Amino acid sequence: xxxREKGKIPARTSLLGFGCMRFPVNEDGKINRPETMKMLDYAxxxxxxYIDTAYPxxxxxxxxxxxxxxxxxxxxxxxxxxxxxxxxxxxxxxxDRILEEQLxxxxxxxxxxxxxxxxxxxxxxxxxxMNLLPHLKSVLDSxxxxxxGFSFHDxxxxxxxxxxxxxxxxxxxxxxxxxxxxxAGIRGYELAKSRNIPMTIMEPVKGxxxxxxxxxxxxxxxxxxxxxxxxxxxxxxxxxxDNVQTVLSGMSTMEQVVDNVKTFSEIEPLNAEEQAxxxxxxxxxQARIQVPCTxxxxxxxxxxxxxxxxxxxxxxxxxxxxxxxxxxxGYDAMDVTAKASHCQKCGACKTKCPQHIDxxxxxxxxxxxxxx
Numbered sequence: 001x002x003x004r005e006k007g008k009i010p011a012r013t014s015l016l017g018f019g020c021m022r023f024p025v026n027e028d029g030k031i032n033r034p035e036t037m038k039m040l041d042y043a044x045x046x047x048x049x050y051i052d053t054a055y056p057x058x059x060x061x062x063x064x065x066x067x068x069x070x071x072x073x074x075x076x077x078x079x080x081x082x083x084x085x086x087x088x089x090x091x092x093x094x095x096d097r098i099l100e101e102q103l104x105x106x107x108x109x110x111x112x113x114x115x116x117x118x119x120x121x122x123x124x125x126x127x128x129x130m131n132l133l134p135h136l137k138s139v140l141d142s143x144x145x146x147x148x149g150f151s152f153h154d155x156x157x158x159x160x161x162x163x164x165x166x167x168x169x170x171x172x173x174x175x176x177x178x179x180x181x182x183x184a185g186i187r188g189y190e191l192a193k194s195r196n197i198p199m200t201i202m203e204p205v206k207g208x209x210x211x212x213x214x215x216x217x218x219x220x221x222x223x224x225x226x227x228x229x230x231x232x233x234x235x236x237x238x239x240x241x242d243n244v245q246t247v248l249s250g251m252s253t254m255e256q257v258v259d260n261v262k263t264f265s266e267i268e269p270l271n272a273e274e275q276a277x278x279x280x281x282x283x284x285x286q287a288r289i290q291v292p293c294t295x296x297x298x299x300x301x302x303x304x305x306x307x308x309x310x311x312x313x314x315x316x317x318x319x320x321x322x323x324x325x326x327x328x329x330g331y332d333a334m335d336v337t338a339k340a341s342h343c344q345k346c347g348a349c350k351t352k353c354p355q356h357i358d359x360x361x362x363x364x365x366x367x368x369x370x371x372x
Contacts, residue, residue: 001047002239003015007198008196011245013079015244017249018251019052023252033068037069048261051081052113063102066080080112081113082102083118083151084099109144111146112146149172150168152173173199179203179206200246200247205235209317210230232260285320289320291316294355296354304337304343306338324369339371
């Protein structure tokens with residue numbers, strides 16, 4: 001297993017991290033504990049030493065299951081990671097109370113990496129109102145937490161503000177070969193690298209969307225490397241970035257664990273031909289886009305309540321990644337007035353669109369896809 005040693009408090013972490021958000025589950029939705037233990041054991045025995053969970057994962061069960069596994073291993077033989085649900089904290093006392101609860105569930109006296117979970121503009125403002133940042137020193141001094149970071153889901157500008165506000169030990173962003181321009185993206189990666197803040201990467205396979213790619217893209221992958229899985233291509237692309245300390249994979253089956261262990265046991269930076277193949281895959285994905293909407297939201301608000309960008313995003317995602325059923329579920333869950341079929345064809349949006357999209361006409365594609 002390839003490892004990297006980074007950060008002001010160096011830690012030789014496995015480049016593959018076990019994300020504990022997608023454990024196998026039973027029919028009742030509870031974690032399948034015997035299978036999960038086998039998967040964690042296999043990963044550990046093959047050099048995976050970065051175990052990443054969080055307070056709300058699996059309806060608050062993940063930390064407890066991880067703790068069950070932690071109790072079977074020498075505590076200094078792996079790095080344990082969890083996250084603070086700051087949105088559930090009214091004040092510092094809540095923050096401390098939840099940390100104590102997490103340590104109990106994890107059956108440990110300390111965690112190696114502790115993140116402020118899923119920060120956005122709204123949650124960042126809440127953290128500032130709580131005056132939480134000055135308190136983090138005492139948390140570190142207590143020995144209950146050894147490194148402090150944050151995970152992130154918002155725009156680059158918010159990421160830059162958060163990264164500049166504290167002397168973080170590490171940070172975690174969503175990053176994959178299709179998502180280089182959204183959220184923190186490649187600019188966020190480069191900013192953290194310039195400040196010597198190592199990064200953990202989540203969604204390297206885009207929630208599974210890059211694990212089973214369309215046939216024409218798969219053919220390009222197989223032409224170059226017949227034995228690499230689609231997921232392996234995505235993971236290798238992320239792992240090739242030198243400021244990445246760990247790439248998280250939320251593994252649900254033993255097959256995924258075995259494949260990922262194989263990938264990260266032999267991983268090297270992609271060569272010129274492999275990089276060109278990734279670029280070709282990106283172009284083929286983009287060619288499947290149905291409506292060239294960039295999500296700029298200049299068309300909003302719709303006077304009749306239509307969520308124009310979301311309708312187009314669901315349509316495009318369905319076709320780009322061959323995930324029609326999942327996107328239809330998202331469409332069906334929308335308010336009636338937000339759906340494409342509620343479009344009144346008033347044309348108010350057309351004059352505002354920088355891409356000059358005939359929005360009322362294109363809404364018919366969304367209706368045909370999800371309602372007919």
